[in-house]
Amino acid sequence: xxxxxxxxxxxxxxxxxxxxxxxxxxxxxxxxxxxxxxxxxxxxxxxxxxxxxxxxxxxxxxxxxxxxxxxxxxxxxxxxxxxxxxxxxxxxxxxxxxxxxxxxxxxxxxxxxxxxxxxxxxxxxxxxxxxxxxxxxxxxxxxxxxxxxxxxxxxxxxxxxxxxxxxxxxxxxxxxxxxxxxxxxxxxxxxxxxxxxxxxxxxxxxxxxxxxxxxxxxxxxxxxxxxxxxxxxxxxxxxxxxxxxxxxxxxxxxxxxxxxxxxxxxxxxxxxxxxxxxxxxxxxxxxxxxxxxxxxxxxxxxxxxxxxxxxxxxxxxxxxxxxxxxxxxxxxxxxxxxxxxxxxxxxxxxxxxxxxxxxxxxxxxxxxxxxxxxxxxxxxxxxxxxxxxxxxxxxxxxxxxxxxxxxxxxxxxxxxxxxxxxxxxxxxxxxxxxxxxxxxxxxxxxxxxxxxxxxxxxxxxxxxxx
Numbered sequence: 269x270x271x272x273x274x275x276x277x278x279x280x281x282x283x284x285x286x287x288x289x290x291x292x293x294x295x296x297x298x299x300x301x302x303x304x305x306x307x308x309x310x311x312x313x314x315x316x317x318x319x320x321x322x323x324x325x326x327x328x329x330x331x332x333x334x335x336x337x338x339x340x341x342x343x344x345x346x347x348x349x350x351x352x353x354x355x356x357x358x359x360x361x362x363x364x365x366x367x368x369x370x371x372x373x374x375x376x377x378x379x380x381x382x383x384x385x386x387x388x389x390x391x392x393x394x395x396x397x398x399x400x401x402x403x404x405x406x407x408x409x410x411x412x413x414x415x416x417x418x419x420x421x422x423x424x425x426x427x428x429x430x431x432x433x434x435x436x437x438x439x440x441x442x443x444x445x446x447x448x449x450x451x452x453x454x455x456x457x458x459x460x461x462x463x464x465x466x467x468x469x470x471x472x473x474x475x476x477x478x479x480x481x482x483x484x485x486x487x488x489x490x491x492x493x494x495x496x497x498x499x500x501x502x503x504x505x506x507x508x509x510x511x512x513x514x515x516x517x518x519x520x521x522x523x524x525x526x527x528x529x530x531x532x533x534x535x536x537x538x539x540x541x542x543x544x545x546x547x548x549x550x551x552x553x554x555x556x557x558x559x560x561x562x563x564x565x566x567x568x569x570x571x572x573x574x575x576x577x578x579x580x581x582x583x584x585x586x587x588x589x590x591x592x593x594x595x596x597x598x599x600x601x602x603x604x605x606x607x608x609x610x611x612x613x614x615x616x617x618x619x620x621x622x623x624x625x626x627x628x629x630x631x632x633x634x635x636x637x638x639x640x641x642x643x644x645x646x647x648x649x650x651x652x653x654x655x656x657x658x659x660x661x662x663x664x665x666x667x668x669x670x671x672x673x674x675x676x677x678x679x680x681x682x683x684x685x686x687x688x689x690x691x692x693x694x695x696x697x698x699x700x701x702x703x704x705x706x707x708x709x710x711x712x713x714x715x716x717x718x719x720x721x722x723x724x725x726x727x728x729x730x731x732x733x734x
Contacts, residue, residue, distance in 0.1 A: 272297040273480030274729070277491035281339045284331045291331070291342030295324035295387055298344055302390070302436050305733060309412045311423070311430040312347050314356055314391035320344075323387045330385060334524040340387030340498050346437035349391040350373040350398050350426050351482075352472075352567040361405040363600040364590075376469040376503035377441055377482055384498045389437050392427030396602035398443060398547040399586065400659055401451045401667045403427060410656050413456055414730040416695055417566045419653035422452030428485045429456040434733045436530070438486065439495050441652055445480045446582060447649075447674025452680070453686040454648030454699025457728070459716065460485040461492055465681035467513070469506035476585040477677045478508070479578075487727065489717040493517040496709065507673065514671040515697050517713055524718045526561030528711070530554075531641040537568035539672035542650045545692045553689035553700045557645065560718055568645065570633045571676075575668050577630060578675045580615060580623035583641045585713045587612025604659060638682070644716055647672045648686040648694060673701050683709045688726055 271360070272294045275283070283289045287416035299317055307314050327342035352358050352375040359365045374382065381388065396405045404409040413421040414434040422432040428440035442449040444462040453460030462481045482722030484495035496517045502509060532554040534547060558564045590601060591613025598606050638644065651670045654661040657706025662669055677684040683706075686699035700719070704712035720726050 272367060273301045273435050273492055274359055276345050276488050277340070277442040277486060277494050280343050280438065281494070284336070285340050287331070289388060291324040291327040292321065294342070295344060297319055298389060298436065305434060307436055308417060309430045310409055310426045310731070311392050311411055311434065311436055312346070312390050313359070313361075313393050313408045313427065316356065316390060318528055319355065320387060320389055327385050327387060330558065333573070337385035340381070340494055343391045343439060344379055344387045344500060345495070346389045346392045346428060346431045346440040347395045348394055348425055348441050348443060350394050351378055351441060353378050353388065356391060358391070359407060360397050361407055362396045363398070363407050364597065367402040376506060377499045379503065380498050380501045386498070392440060394427060395423050395607045398424035398445065398448060399602065399605040399608065399670055400424060401447060401715060402656070402659060403452070404657065408620065412656055413653050414733050415456065416653065416694075419657055419696065420455065420656050420658070422455035424448040425460070425485060426452045429453055429458050430485055431731060432456070432458045432485055433472055435729060439491055440456045440534065442485045443480065443482050444678065446474045446578065446678050447671045449481075449483050449485060450648050450674050450684060450686040450699065450701060451671060451675060455653040455697060457688040457691070457697030458485060458487055459489055459492055459685065459687055459720070461496065461685035461712060462677065462683065462710065463496060463500070463709050464524040464654045464683045465508070466508050466510040466685075467709065468496070469503035470547055471505035474630070476582060476588040478681065479581060479585070481678065489656065489713055489720050490518070490521060491692065493521060493713050517709060521714060521717050522711065523714045523716050524560060525557060528642045528715070529640065529695060530557055530562045530643045530645060531569070532564050532645045533568045533648070534566070534567050535568070536671050536673060537678065538573040539650055541669065542647060543652060545696050546552070546647055546650065546652060549698045550700055555643050556719065556722055557715070560651065563718075569637045571630045573672065574627070574630045574676050574679055575672070577623045579627045581627065581669065582622060583608055583612035585612065585622050585691055587615060605723065627679050632681045633674075634682070635706060642655040642705065643712055644703040646701045646703070648673060648701040652692050652694070677703055682706045683712050685712050685716050687719055688724070689719070
């Protein structure tokens with residue numbers, strides 16, 4: 269019982285059904301662990317123990333009556349503080365957001381969690397409005413990587429990844445506008461999937477438009493598949509949402525990858541700065557897919573580096589929201605975000621539209637390339653986790669230089685996941701990115717599950733958190 273905090277979502281769901289443990293016991297175990305250990309990583313920015321325990325007691329009663337609302341009933345989930353949560357402030361990691369307002373709405377994903385009976389553990393940290401690939405902000409301070417407290421857990425879903433890696437939550441919600449699920453999953457040795465755009469309803473609409481995705485994060489693939497089943501349920505507030513999936517994301521999860529056609533691109537044809545240890549671990553992971561029965565070809569997708577396209581669209585979104593606010597308000601922002609917004613506000617309309625057109629051409633070439641392959645493998649990131657307090661390991665401060673594998677798939681909108689594939693000699697996790705065809709999260713999850721099952725180190729706990 270003392271290790272209930274270590275149980276993953278599938279095991280918890282089964283144990284609730286059999287009566288082996290109760291949601292209240294699990295919630296208390298995790299809340300105690302958060303109180304004891306979160307000061308090391310600073311993953312949580314809001315804990316509301318009475319509300320969490322009330323939700324757990326309600327779930328316990330449903331399981332006792334054999335009336336559980338879903339397999340996720342009673343399973344604790346951490347909510348990224350970018351997602352509206354009724355009764356709790358959603359400050360988006362920012363001093364810019366006024367905390368003194370009514371918090372009466374749930375984002376679609378939070379509403380679906382309540383309907384499924386999940387227990388909300390609290391809100392987890394994000395950089396100011398999720399603007400960067402590391403997690404620190406003037407409001408909440410620095411969030412740290414459980415594998416090395418001097419390193420970043422990535423971002424912008426760094427609170428989610430740190431909580432999951434440190435076993436302070438079995439499941440967490442993430443958002444991804446340029447890699448913000450896959451970056452922290454890669455840096456912390458956890459699993460995260462950016463589903464196809466529109467798979468998970470979003471509201472309010474992101475200022476970053478159709479770059480912005482929502483997805484699950486967990487220790488294991490099955491947990492994310494369970495969570496995605498709930499997250500993908502419909503919500504009429506999102507006019508761009510896809511129709512509900514025709515089957516559970518757990519379906520055929522153990523199908524494997526035998527006879528799958530897989531492309532492996534170590535650099536995407538343009539990433540010249542991949543750290544050698546990262547490259548070695550990812551290449552070994554790609555070879556393992558051959559051992560699992562897939563046909564793996566080393567080949568680069570077409571299109572080159574779409575970084576300027578992404579930069580124009582992303583910076584333009586920041587400029588739209590913050591570029592013209594009054595100087596006294598702008599001073600409340602993270603200085604880096606304020607600078608990006610100011611630059612984005614100067615982007616000419618024609619240049620922004622040209623970038624959208626170029627995006628369409630890039631995505632079309634990628635979609636044609638994927639006609640020949642079921643999946644594409646790349647590194648999740650060019651580097652292992654670097655020191656906290658930095659935007660980048662490079663002197664120029666560019667975060668797109670070390671994320672060349674993530675933002676292309678926000679542009680194309682296809683599903684992409686990061687699964688842990690080993691650790692460097694310094695003990696830092698490395699992620700393998702698995703990209704699927706449009707609308708095919710099932711194949712991505714199946715491939716990630718097959719790889720996870722073949723990796724004996726996938727469930728290791730960081731030293732100091734065991």
